[in-house]
Amino acid sequence: MDKHRVWQQLEQLCATESSLHLRDLLQVKDRFSRFSFRQDELLLDLSRQRLTTNTLTQLLQLADSCDLAQWIESLFKGDRINHTENRAALHTALRLPAEAMLEHQGEDLVTLVQADLQRMQHLVEQLHQGQWRGFSGEPIDTLVNVGVGGSDLGPMMVCRALDGFQAPEARQITTHFISSMDGSQISGLLDQLDPARTLFVVSSKSFSTADTLANAATALDWLIRASGLTTELLARRHFIAVTANAPRAEAWGIPVENQLHFRDWVGGRYSLWSTIGLAIAVRIGMSGFRALLDGAHRMDMHFRHTPFSHNLPVLLALAEVWNINFLGIHAHAILPYDGRLAHLPAYLEQLEMESNGKSVDRQGNRIEHHTCPVLWGEIGPNAQHAFYQLLHQGSEAVMCDFIVPARRYADQSDALQSQHRLTLANCLAQARVLALGDAAVDQSNATPWQRYQGNQPSTLILLDELTPASLGALIALYEHKVFVQSVIWNINPFDQWGVELGKQVANSLLDIIGTPATTNRFDIATEGVLNQLHGQWSDRESTEC
Amino acid sequence: MLIAIWGDELGAWVAAVELARTGNHVLLQQAAPGESSHRAEPGLMDSLAAGMASGNIRLCSNQEALQAPWHWLASHPSDISHAESVCRDLSQQGPDNLVLINQSNFGIGASDRLHALLDSTRQQSLVCLPDTLQQGQALQQFATPDTLLVGCEDDAARLRLQALLRPFSSRLQQIQWMSRREAEFSKFAISGMLALRLGYINELANLADRLDVDIEVVRQGMSSDKRIGQHYLSPGCGFGGHHFTQYIEGLADILAETRHSTLLNTVLNENERQKELPFRKLWQHYRCDLRGRRIAIWGCAFKPGVASVDNAPSLRVIRALLAQEAQVQVHDPEALSALQSELGQSTGLTLHQDPYTATQQADALLLLTEWPLYSSPDYERLLQLMQTPLIVDGRNLFEPDYLRQLGFTYYGVGR
Numbered sequence: 001m002d003k004h005r006v007w008q009q010l011e012q013l014c015a016t017e018s019s020l021h022l023r024d025l026l027q028v029k030d031r032f033s034r035f036s037f038r039q040d041e042l043l044l045d046l047s048r049q050r051l052t053t054n055t056l057t058q059l060l061q062l063a064d065s066c067d068l069a070q071w072i073e074s075l076f077k078g079d080r081i082n083h084t085e086n087r088a089a090l091h092t093a094l095r096l097p098a099e100a101m102l103e104h105q106g107e108d109l110v111t112l113v114q115a116d117l118q119r120m121q122h123l124v125e126q127l128h129q130g131q132w133r134g135f136s137g138e139p140i141d142t143l144v145n146v147g148v149g150g151s152d153l154g155p156m157m158v159c160r161a162l163d164g165f166q167a168p169e170a171r172q173i174t175t176h177f178i179s180s181m182d183g184s185q186i187s188g189l190l191d192q193l194d195p196a197r198t199l200f201v202v203s204s205k206s207f208s209t210a211d212t213l214a215n216a217a218t219a220l221d222w223l224i225r226a227s228g229l230t231t232e233l234l235a236r237r238h239f240i241a242v243t244a245n246a247p248r249a250e251a252w253g254i255p256v257e258n259q260l261h262f263r264d265w266v267g268g269r270y271s272l273w274s275t276i277g278l279a280i281a282v283r284i285g286m287s288g289f290r291a292l293l294d295g296a297h298r299m300d301m302h303f304r305h306t307p308f309s310h311n312l313p314v315l316l317a318l319a320e321v322w323n324i325n326f327l328g329i330h331a332h333a334i335l336p337y338d339g340r341l342a343h344l345p346a347y348l349e350q351l352e353m354e355s356n357g358k359s360v361d362r363q364g365n366r367i368e369h370h371t372c373p374v375l376w377g378e379i380g381p382n383a384q385h386a387f388y389q390l391l392h393q394g395s396e397a398v399m400c401d402f403i404v405p406a407r408r409y410a411d412q413s414d415a416l417q418s419q420h421r422l423t424l425a426n427c428l429a430q431a432r433v434l435a436l437g438d439a440a441v442d443q444s445n446a447t448p449w450q451r452y453q454g455n456q457p458s459t460l461i462l463l464d465e466l467t468p469a470s471l472g473a474l475i476a477l478y479e480h481k482v483f484v485q486s487v488i489w490n491i492n493p494f495d496q497w498g499v500e501l502g503k504q505v506a507n508s509l510l511d512i513i514g515t516p517a518t519t520n521r522f523d524i525a526t527e528g529v530l531n532q533l534h535g536q537w538s539d540r541e542s543t544e545c
Numbered sequence: 546m547l548i549a550i551w552g553d554e555l556g557a558w559v560a561a562v563e564l565a566r567t568g569n570h571v572l573l574q575q576a577a578p579g580e581s582s583h584r585a586e587p588g589l590m591d592s593l594a595a596g597m598a599s600g601n602i603r604l605c606s607n608q609e610a611l612q613a614p615w616h617w618l619a620s621h622p623s624d625i626s627h628a629e630s631v632c633r634d635l636s637q638q639g640p641d642n643l644v645l646i647n648q649s650n651f652g653i654g655a656s657d658r659l660h661a662l663l664d665s666t667r668q669q670s671l672v673c674l675p676d677t678l679q680q681g682q683a684l685q686q687f688a689t690p691d692t693l694l695v696g697c698e699d700d701a702a703r704l705r706l707q708a709l710l711r712p713f714s715s716r717l718q719q720i721q722w723m724s725r726r727e728a729e730f731s732k733f734a735i736s737g738m739l740a741l742r743l744g745y746i747n748e749l750a751n752l753a754d755r756l757d758v759d760i761e762v763v764r765q766g767m768s769s770d771k772r773i774g775q776h777y778l779s780p781g782c783g784f785g786g787h788h789f790t791q792y793i794e795g796l797a798d799i800l801a802e803t804r805h806s807t808l809l810n811t812v813l814n815e816n817e818r819q820k821e822l823p824f825r826k827l828w829q830h831y832r833c834d835l836r837g838r839r840i841a842i843w844g845c846a847f848k849p850g851v852a853s854v855d856n857a858p859s860l861r862v863i864r865a866l867l868a869q870e871a872q873v874q875v876h877d878p879e880a881l882s883a884l885q886s887e888l889g890q891s892t893g894l895t896l897h898q899d900p901y902t903a904t905q906q907a908d909a910l911l912l913l914t915e916w917p918l919y920s921s922p923d924y925e926r927l928l929q930l931m932q933t934p935l936i937v938d939g940r941n942l943f944e945p946d947y948l949r950q951l952g953f954t955y956y957g958v959g960r
Contacts, residue, residue, distance in 0.1 A: 131868035135833055137825030138818075237833050 003065040010058050014326040017055060021455050022048060022435040037312055039302045041295075041470040042477065044312045045460040048435045049319040050327060059318040060308050062488060068314070071487045076304055078104040078265065082494035083362065089494040090263075091270035091479070095297040095472075104265075112263070113274075120260055120275050121286045123240065127199075128169035128285070135227050135237050136196040144176045144189070145279045146219065147203035148211045150268030151242070152179040153350050155203075155279040157343035158272060158292065161471055164340070167285030175279050181211035186218050195226035201240045203276055205268050207248035210503070216252070242275050267494050269350050270479060288468045295472025303480045313480030316459065320399065320481070321488050323457055324370050329397040333387075334377030337404035337427040340466060344403070345377025348478060355482045355493035362490050371489050373399075380404075381426055391434060392452055400458040402431050403474070405466045431458050546709060548572065549610035551631055552620035553579045555586060555683055555788065556648045556676045560617045562592035563687045565601035567712040572605045572613055581883060582787075582853030588684045611638045615709070619648040619676070622791055625655060632662035632671075641667040644702045648676050650791055653733065653799065656696060656725035670702040673725040675732030680786055681850030689716040696728025733799070736792035737809055742777040743784055744812035747819050750780035750959025760959030761941060780958045782913060782939035783820035785847030785856035820858035823911045823939045824865045826956040830935065831908070835869040839932065841907035842873060843900055844914025844940075846880035854883045858939065859913045867893050876903040878916055901926055908933045915940040924951050 025031065026047070035047040051059075074081050078088040093102050093109045102109045126132040130139035145155055156177040178185045200219045204212045216239070223234045231253055241249035241259045244266070249259050262274035272280065273293060281289040299313075308314045323329040332352075334345040356372035378386065380402065391398050404427045409416040433440045437454020461477075463470045486493035509526075512518075514537040517530035549572040550561045558578050565571045577593070578584050596602035610616075611634055620628050628649060635643060645663065647656050660671035673696030678686055690713060697703045703722065714720075723731070746764065753760040760780050768775035784790075790813075797809035831838060845859035846852060854860055859875070863884075866873050875884065876897045885896060897903035900919070904910055904927055912919060920942055928934050928951065935954040936943065948955045 126868065129868065131865065133828060133833070133865075133869070135829075137821065137828035137833075137865075233833055 001061055001065045003062065006058060006062045006065045010055075010062065010322075010326055013055060013058060017050070017052060018327055020050060020052070022050060022457070023437065023439040023454060025050065025052070026435060037310055037315060039306075039312050040298055040473065041464040041467070042299075042312070042473050043460075043462040044316060044477075045462065046315060046319050048431055049322070049457045049459065050455070051319060051322060055322060056309075056315075056318070059322055060314075062321070063308055063314060063318060063484070066487050066490070068308070068484060068487050071483075072304055075483060076300070078102070078109070082267070082492060084492055084495045084497065087494070088265040089267055089270065090265040091267065091273055092297075092300045094262075094266065094273035095293045095300060095476075097294070097297065116261055116275050117286075120278055120281055123260070123278070124281045124286055127173060127282055128167065130172065132199065133237065134196045134198070135223075135229055135234060138194075138196045139172075140197055140199040141172050142174050142176070142193055142198045143201060143279060143282055144178055144193075144198060144219070145201045145203060146178050146186075146212055146215045147201075147242075147276075148179040148181075148209060149350060149354075150271050151203035151205070151209075151212070151276055152177055153343065153347045154269070154272030155277055157341075157347040158277070158280045158471065158475075159283045160343050161340045161466065162280070162284050162288065162292075162468055165284045165288050165468055167283070167288065170283055170285060173282060175283060177279070178215050179211065181214060183215065183218060186215050190219070190222050195223050195238075198223075199238055199240065201242060201278055202249075202252075202254070203242040203278075205244045205262070205264075205266075205271065207241065207243045207245045207252065210506075213252070220253075240278070242278055269354055270494075272475075284468060291468035292472040295467075295469030295474075296476035297472075298469075299473040299476035299480070303476070313477055314484050316477065317481040317484035317488070319457075319459065320373075321485060323399045324373055327397070327457075328370075329399050329457070330370055330373045331396055331398040332373045332375045333383075333391065333398055333400045334375060335380035335383060335400055335402050335430075336377070337380040337402060337423050338408070338466060339379050341403060342379050345375075347475075348377070349375050351478060352482055354496050354499075356486055356489065356491060357498065358491045358493075360491070362492055367489060367491070369489075371491065372485070377401075380430065381423060384426065384430065388430065391456060393449075398456055400431075400434060400456065402427050402458055402460045403463070404460070405463045405470075407465045427460075431460055434458055546570070546615055547613045548615040548617055549605075549613035550574075551610075551616060551618045551628070552624070552649060553583075554619040554621055554649065555583045555680065556619035556678055557617065558583055558589055558593070559586070559678060559683045559687045560619065560648070561602060562589060562596050563684060563713070564617075564709075565596035565599070566592065569601065569709075571596065571602045572610050573602060574605065574607060574610060576604060581886070582680070582851070582855055585852030585879070585883070586683055587681060587850065592684065607634075608638075611635060612640060614640055614643050616643060616645040617648065618645060620651075622650045622652075622795065624649070625651045628659060629662060632659050636662055636664040636669060639664075639669060641669070642701070643669045644705055645669070645671045646674050646706070647671055648674055650732075650795060652795055653729045654726055656729060660725065668699075668701065670697075670699040671725070672697045672699075672702055672706055673728040674706075675728055678788065680788060680853065681848065688713055691716060692719045692721065693717065694721045694723065694728050694731050696723055696725035698724055733792055733796040736789060737796045739777045739789075740784075740793045740809065740812050740816075744815055746778050746780045747783070747958070748815065751819075751822075753959035758959075759945075780941060781819075781915075782822045782858045782862075782958060783816045783818075785820075785858060786851075786853070787855040790856050817861070820861045821865060822958060823858070823913065823937045823956075824862045826937050827909055827911065827935075828869075830954070830956070835866060835871040837870065837872070838908040839872045839874065839906050840866055841904040841910040841931070842875045843877075843903070843910060843912045843919050844916055845875055845877045845884045846914045846916075849914055849916045852879035852883055854880050854887050857913075859884070860887060862911065862913060863888065863894065867891055874903040874905070874907065876900040877914065878918060880914075901930060904930045907931045909935040909937060911937045911939060912942055913939045915942050924948070924953075928952060 032047045036043060036045040076092055078090050080086055080088050082089050094113055096102060096110050098114050100110050127140060132140045134140055159175055176189055202216045223238055235253040236255060239254050239258060241254040243249045244262050244264050246256060246259055250256055260275035266274050303313050334348050336344050352375050353372055358371060359367050361367050408420045433452060434456040435454055437452040482493055514534060516534045517527035547570045548564055550557050561571045561573060584590055618628060656671055656673040663669035663671060675694055750760040764778055767773050768778060793809060793813060797813055800806040800809055845854055845857060847855055847857035863873050873894045874897055881896045934952055936948060938957045941957045945955045945957055945960055
């Protein structure tokens with residue numbers, strides 16, 4: 001069927017259905033069984049989305065009209081669907097089991113991927129056995145991941161989430177993450193670390209990321225000052241490069257034997273499954289890391305082979321498309337009810353907004369409708385004391401994702417178990433009040449400012465437990481949801497041209513910070529601030545003299 | 546007297562052969578020590594054979610052992626449940642007036658708990674006699690102790706114990722009677738004190754390294770102060786063995802759990818670091834690259850006089866060297882087979898019966914155990930055999946100035 005026609009039908013449907021309220025939809029007896037979907041250890045509950053069976057049927061037609069099935073095959077087969085960079089997007093290949101095969105440009109990718117993992121495993125074992133030695137011969141006990149964007153957010157999010165799955169042999173190794181360009185993280189951290197026992201993992205796909213290389217240079221300088229040894233020796237014992245650009249890393253000073261590689265067909269924000277996940281593997285061990293890959297792989301298989309009517313990533317994507325393009329909801333809150341998922345909102349901000357924050361389609365035409373909404377989030381129970389006021393009584397329509405494990409603290413104290421019950425109760429209560437509004441309780445005596453509109457749609461993702469495997473599945477669910485939306489919107493989710501221009505302009509400004517602005521070179525605002533900076537800097541120089 | 550032995554710790558075997566030697570009848574339930582390091586204790590296996598031959602030591606069933614009037618218990622720290630079941634059986638099936646001597650390291654208060662399992666209405670009693678055995682000279686120490694700490698809270702048992710220990714009192718200067726709990730605590734306290742001294746002198750030695758001071762001179766200065774004395778004050782590449790370490794670990798755990806104290810854990814952790822000191826000296830000398838280097842090691846036993854590598858510094862050093870893909874050539878007069886069974890087959894590791902063949906083509910010689918035969922080696926021969934005349938002396942056995950004069954590069958501990 002023609003996409004344009006289905007789109008119009010959905011618009012017509014919306015004209016009648018947008019007035020439906022969740023308090024009425026939730027009266028329907030079989031709504032939960034009809035709108036909740038399970039895949040192994042993960043339950044996707046869409047019953048609080050403003051969907052009817054009718055809407056869902058037409059949304060599924062929309063997916064068909066966009067050739068979604070073919071796009072999914074192209075994704076998995078490794079077609080160059082990142083057409084603006086002429087590359088495949090094969091993060092799913094990183095999760096294939098060792099016995100699988102995937103031929104791509106004449107190479108078996110599985111062999112390649114497994115070899116990269118094998119090298120990572122060797123390194124992880126050396127660290128766990130205390131046999132990676134620093135310049136003094138002491139074993140390394142501190143790992144500092146230096147990266148930004150995909151080389152930071154994914155590993156950091158997963159390490160935090162799976163802290164409880166720490167391998168026993170990893171206990172003596174602490175991990176830190178450093179990303180910020182301005183040096184504020186690294187300068188504070190280095191004061192607390194022992195240079196003789198610290199290993200820096202410099203993660204950068206291109207090995208040209210200014211933020212990362214600036215932090216790495218500061219780290220190297222710190223080591224030289226502490227040891228009095230040469231750059232060559234320190235780079236050999238205290239730096240690992242994780243990169244897709246071996247020559248650049250070598251030119252920076254990190255020898256090839258200290259490099260872990262991944263391929264240009266892995267996008268930065270899809271790279272935690274590759275050797276970029278080194279910090280994860282050090283924390284949870286290779287068996288934990290492989291369990292993470294396996295959880296994601298099972299979601300891949302589900303996504304590739306399950307009919308769309310029961311396909312979790314497809315259904316989640318379509319429910320949001322309905323919200324964004326038909327109900328006019330352009331804000332999306334990510335609300336994990338589990339402190340271990342504290343970094344999930346930041347991770348998804350990048351995954352979703354860098355992938356689909358675009359308004360030009362694959363053919364280069366301007367897109368007339370909305371695409372990726374504004375995403376933000378926070379640990380749910382904490383956000384209840386912050387921005388939930390806006391969710392409940394503000395003027396903006398917001399869709400929410402509640403993410404919570406069913407079981408936690410099973411073998412721990414009663415006090416902790418009751419904290420989990422409290423958390424679950426709050427999670428369900430918030431989803432209920434957002435949906436039902438005043439109808440959730442007897443509000444007959446409420447004042448105007450105690451009123452709740454309700455009808456804010458939400459998704460609830462219930463994990464049996466938070467484990468490496470269930471987290472892998474959860475992340476893969478979001479990745480594929482983003483992909484489905486990109487297909488519906490006809491955009492390339494795997495490039496990020498929108499971040500380039502700023503870097504270019506920064507380079508042109510770098511050398512003139514602190515000098516008086518030449519008129520007409522930039523704009524009036526930039527020149528104004530340049531002159532202010534020049535004033536401040538020359539004042540400082542004259543006081544120093 | 547008829548004495549049944551329980552447990553497989555070194556103390557059990559030493560007590561068996563020494564009690565048999567002095568005319569007692571000893572009942573065993575297994576024919577030989579399970580652990581190879583115990584079988585290697587000098588004199589033990591010979592004395593055991595002699596005891597068997599004389600008939601003073603014989604094997605018996607569990608049932609028969611329970612009937613004995615005397616019981617000697619030296620079990621592994623993790624075997625307390627076995628000890629408890631022995632006590633329960635004794636309370637039901639053992640004779641009146643039996644005495645159970647507990648020499649196991651089950652922690653402070655364990656002897657009281659075991660005593661409570663016996664039948665006190667029938668005057669069954671438990672005495673705590675912490676051992677003072679050092680591996681390598683355990684038989685002699687059992688036979689001629691200087692002092693004994695005895696935890697005994699029963700006058701009748703006390704009198705009988707004095708009679709049993711009478712043949713071992715030729716050099717005995719003092720026998721300290723105290724409660725069971727105090728005896729256990731005293732044993733821990735002594736072990737902890739010794740560990741603190743060793744930890745302290747190693748800390749000073751590492752500092753001396755940085756400050757260009759010879760720790761040997763400082764050590765002699767310290768020893769001359771009567772309040773300090775000379776024992777347990779030799780710096781080196783860490784202490785090993787398992788008996789000593791068990792007590793210190795036990796005390797460290799109690800301190801950590803009940804007082805959140807890190808004092809002894811720090812000593813233990815620093816000792817583990819100290820074991821790798823020879824590796825670190827070598828690593829720094831060769832600028833962090835030992836791949837393909839040939840490294841000779843003299844001494845892998847955890848101390849001279851034993852055939853055991855339990856917790857030995859050599860294990861950590863050899864593992865570190867192999868992980869860096871160095872070739873390791875080891876000599877030890879006694880402990881090579883223990884090393885072999887601990888490390889298994891490993892490419893890069895060769896064992897040598899002759900100390901000099903171990904140094905052939907070596908890029909360094911690491912001395913890790915101060916066996917007397919290493920004290921005065923043929924230096925000329927070493928200079929000829931070694932690829933690089935570099936010595937890392939983990940026990941400060943050699944004379945640094947003399948070695949340097951001969952043309953060796955020398956690294957000691959704190960000198």
